[in-house]
Amino acid sequence: MSWAEGTFDIKNVVAAAPAPAGQGGSPESMCKPVYLTLDTGHMEVAPLMADVLSRHQVKVTFFAANERTKTGDGSLGNDWAPWWKARAAEGHEFGSHTYDHTYWRADLPGQPARFKVRASSGPREGQDAVWTAQQYCAEIAKSAGRLEAITGKQPLPIFRAPGGKTSPALLAAAQSCGYAHVGWSPAGFLGDELSSQTHPNDVLLNKALREVQPGDILLAHLGIWSRKDPWAPAVLEPLLTGLKARGFCFKTLRQHPQYSNWVSAAKTAATRK
Numbered sequence: 040m041s042w043a044e045g046t047f048d049i050k051n052v053v054a055a056a057p058a059p060a061g062q063g064g065s066p067e068s069m070c071k072p073v074y075l076t077l078d079t080g081h082m083e084v085a086p087l088m089a090d091v092l093s094r095h096q097v098k099v100t101f102f103a104a105n106e107r108t109k110t111g112d113g114s115l116g117n118d119w120a121p122w123w124k125a126r127a128a129e130g131h132e133f134g135s136h137t138y139d140h141t142y143w144r145a146d147l148p149g150q151p152a153r154f155k156v157r158a159s160s161g162p163r164e165g166q167d168a169v170w171t172a173q174q175y176c177a178e179i180a181k182s183a184g185r186l187e188a189i190t191g192k193q194p195l196p197i198f199r200a201p202g203g204k205t206s207p208a209l210l211a212a213a214q215s216c217g218y219a220h221v222g223w224s225p226a227g228f229l230g231d232e233l234s235s236q237t238h239p240n241d242v243l244l245n246k247a248l249r250e251v252q253p254g255d256i257l258l259a260h261l262g263i264w265s266r267k268d269p270w271a272p273a274v275l276e277p278l279l280t281g282l283k284a285r286g287f288c289f290k291t292l293r294q295h296p297q298y299s300n301w302v303s304a305a306k307t308a309a310t311r312k
Contacts, residue, residue, distance in 0.1 A: 077100075081262035082110065085122060088272055091271075091276045092279075097289040098130050100134050100291045100293075101130040103186055104160065105185070115182065123190050134292070135183060135198040135199075135218070141201065143156055143204045143205055151171060151294070154170050176213065196306075207293060210213050223255075224252070227257040231263050235270075
């Protein structure tokens with residue numbers, strides 16, 4: 040049974056969340072935690088990124104949609120299924136990025152809640168649609184279900200809206216079907232979506248090493264179509280080594296103080312059904 044079948048209020052579980060890592064006495068608890076998250080993209084650099092993560096023993100949280108790729112079928116298609124299964128075996132975590140990378144565009148007036156949305160992949164790519172809260176929940180759940188089917192691992196009851204675009208009504212709709220939204224920290228925007236002409240890799244690396252703070256959620260992608268000088272793995276490896284040298288450690292969102300109790304509450308509720 041999906042964790043998302045329960046109904047929870049993230050404000051309640053966050054209030055009971057444990058203190059962030061770094062307040063205990065063990066060497067692990069003394070590190071400064073950051074939470075690297077990777078959204079899907081064209082996937083060309085995904086194997087190289089996985090090698091870097093494995094070499095440095097860094098666990099991340101992937102947010103997956105079925106996006107167009109440079110090789111093979113969609114990023115959640117059969118061609119990429121072995122890659123996702125290998126990441127699950129390595130201990131990474133997963134969350135939904137909606138199935139067709141569907142952007143929230145606007146809330147529509149009236150009740151029940153309805154939203155204007157636009158998919159950027161799949162059969163409805165580029166088309167506007169009007170969805171109910173139930174339809175948006177189904178879009179989140181479709182990606183989560185596909186991830187579980189190909190990895191054998193249940194994704195966390197969290198999602199990231201494409202572009203981070205949401206509204207209070209959209210977040211309430213997602214929470215009503217068991218999904219908490221995850222954005223990123225201001226310094227955690229690692230810049231791989233920006234032009235490599237105006238934001239070259241060395242500038243992005245130095246900015247991150249200078250500005251990232253303990254507790255930050257970091258964001259990058261498994262390939263960006265528009266960036267001519269790929270961010271990964273060129274920036275990824277020195278970023279990991281540089282942050283580790285500064286006393287940072289990498290954790291997944293299962294361990295994040297804002298989401299750990301949400302995950303536990305969702306799992307408990309699903310078990311009781």
